[in-house]
Amino acid sequence: MSANNMAYADLMAFQRETEALGQVAGRLGWDQETMMPRGAAEQRSEEMSALEGVLHARRTDPRIAEWLAQAEAADAVADPVAAANLRHIRRSYARQVKVPGPLAQALARVTSRAQGIWAEARSRDDVAAFLPILAEVIQLRREEAACLAQGGDLYDALIDDYEPGATAASLGAMFDAMRPRLVALRSAVLGAAYQPAKLEGSFGQDAQMRMARDLATAFGYDWERGRLDLAVHPFSSGSGDDARITTRVVESDPFNCFYSTIHEVGHACYELGIDPDYRLTPLGAGVSMGVHESQSRIYENQLGRGRAFTGWMFGQMQTRFDGFGLTDADAFYGAVNRVQSGFIRTEADEVHYNLHVMMRFDLERALIRGDLAVGDLEATWNDRFAADFGVAVPRASQGMLQDVHWSCGLFGYFPTYTLGNVYAGCLNVALRQAVPDIDDHLARGDARAATAWLRENVQRHGGLYEPREVVRLACGFEPSEGPLLDYLEAKFKALYRL
């Protein structure tokens, strides 16, 4: 082996341990949201901080710069996998060395604590209890962004962590292009003469969880390498052979549990579908949040909320639950896809969902740029919500306290949800061309053919390509918001008999 190839091997061995420790941090995060006793929160924040310190020291280890310089001159770079590994390590290293260790540790410590405070505050609708720690989180993220941006836009620097290649300007332009058609569709649908009926009744937790497990199975979730638990805010966690999901149960609204589950199954299937050769390497995780969200959203919406799959679900629910006021599969399809101005993003229908995201995008951009003070956030949220959705926010748990993201420091993350929807719209077109009988499978409660196509064309690549590139390669055309908007208009105009 040449010295240069040796440097690549050393770098990858070092990186492998770092990736393994990153998985450990992810597992701790999962534990914190699902299993940890409440009284352990303070201690846990020290544990997380210590682990974050180790990870930061490794990710900024000066040997990485030396190994990179040598390895980038090596024969190995001719190999696309090696080239992609080096590209990821180079980018991560360049980011990490810009952030001082104590700042990274403070962020880990404060966000770990903030999540507990947020959960408490949310349960009591107590904005005041959350604001001081939120201000601390924002201040730390701004400091971090300033280190990263080096004179550039702070918010762009944060977006780059979740969606390499995207900017507030490019996302904002896309959102501007989407908004008129979404607003028009929303208005048409809400004003339609025909309105589908709602699901009625009470649905026991155990039965919901059993059905959630069966839904995960229907989408091909690998139970040997995952598990399903309850959490305040559903999430998925882990890569390689340990990708866990969570959901929540609302007795009056089983769709909350079911579609959260299918959504997280999409995320987990992406991680579990990555080429096993990439495990514990930079390519062994989803390439960006937007592409990740494309998987969760196509599972949840284009597949899980389609007429074919909901037909099967209707039959399942008839055998599992006592009366819910819907007697045929078309009415059930209508109830699943009922459009209304709700307060909660994660419960929003497909027409409203992106409007929730666009609002958060504007608010958090203002918070990070310093144009909006934390003390004004609740009022600004509520004003904007009334303007966009036409209803007043009744309490903070249905307003600015609803999402976990900001307590975790996830600023710049929300726009990737809509980007994911846009990518899902593109992938749906390509999937249906490639597997023309997919609805026949879905009508039998079997989404594994869709998982297989997505695994082959998107998931298995992990971090091999740039985010937008992997979607373009899978679709065979340049991704844009058009297919999503066409799909939404066709679906909801038919459903609302417009």
Place this chain on the structure above:
Amino acid sequence: MSANNMAYADLMAFQRETEALGQVAGRLGWDQETMMPRGAAEQRSEEMSALEGVLHARRTDPRIAEWLAQAEAADAVADPVAAANLRHIRRSYARQVKVPGPLAQALARVTSRAQGIWAEARSRDDVAAFLPILAEVIQLRREEAACLAQGGDLYDALIDDYEPGATAASLGAMFDAMRPRLVALRSAVLGAAYQPAKLEGSFGQDAQMRMARDLATAFGYDWERGRLDLAVHPFSSGSGDDARITTRVVESDPFNCFYSTIHEVGHACYELGIDPDYRLTPLGAGVSMGVHESQSRIYENQLGRGRAFTGWMFGQMQTRFDGFGLTDADAFYGAVNRVQSGFIRTEADEVHYNLHVMMRFDLERALIRGDLAVGDLEATWNDRFAADFGVAVPRASQGMLQDVHWSCGLFGYFPTYTLGNVYAGCLNVALRQAVPDIDDHLARGDARAATAWLRENVQRHGGLYEPREVVRLACGFEPSEGPLLDYLEAKFKALYRL
């Protein structure tokens, strides 16, 4: 602050992060035994190995030697807490630097893998499937012991990890002194004309777990800082504000679940009872396995299996379970304490328990010294068992595959169980002198007065004193096997009407 006191502060700050990372490793271990999806085992062993590598690098960091040299000359040493911290760090450092990093990592990796293989092998009574990895574990532990012993006895070097100050010779001498009285008691009891009745019936998992939770509460377990889950082999895990316990359920034998729970509650109460000022310092964990076991065993036996507490349990079981063939509290007390030659150590009665331990002590000492080959272990185990217990081992899951310990590399650990029993015997004498009405509390299902006395006299000290010293201070007399043997003879002669 003087330079020497500064060195102490730096050392303790560094140590605090190491302790936090040690807690993370403990949490990963807990996850592996309770929550981890089966298919994640291989990846998990890489994660554990990476974390073990980090811990080893920290524990052998050359700066520790410098800090120690300066700090040991500091004013701080006049403070007994600082002196104890330095003593622990000095001892740990001296041990750690003797073991090469790659060996420590290999041990972490192999034992992580071995636990999965053991669990599989045990479920299929498949000794052959377990032997190759067991041989690997033993070989690695022997290599480690050789590094530590530096010409001394290999097995002593391993014992020292669990019970500083104890040796095979001192433990062997104590076991030799105990054996004749135990053998005589066993023989008298098994030959007694009166034999208590057995518990009969089937006891559902959910009802057992509800009762287990109430038992933990009765002993003062702090649910805000702990939780109870199922595991193949019950264990407790974690220090500070996160001390979790596990149990198992056998439908025909609820005592298995109940007394495993009480036992692990004893361990967890020890950790949770340590002075909060010691959290994430070397004093913030139980001082030795023997002292740990003294807490779990006094909870389980002298308190939990006493006439007073079992009287309350009888009432509870009458209201929770349909018929179990015992109609009065004395008969129930007899069933709880029934003596018989069983195969499983963790299910053994108080008379047999230490004989199980003595057998493992002899076998593992021979394995580590190289006097017993792994290939001969099953036959040797079975021969020895037949000689000591008078019955033939029917299958390996009831013989050499029953305990998780060896798969974890825990050689030198078993004797601390009997040392813990001996200490529990001493503490029971002192507790009953200090709290003369303790049986009145226990008869009401309330063991919190015992927990309070143990917390004040043993638990809160954490690692402040040497193991034997903390027991001596609590008791006010020199610990010995006498009180345990007196207690056993009095209890079982009365119960068996001898």
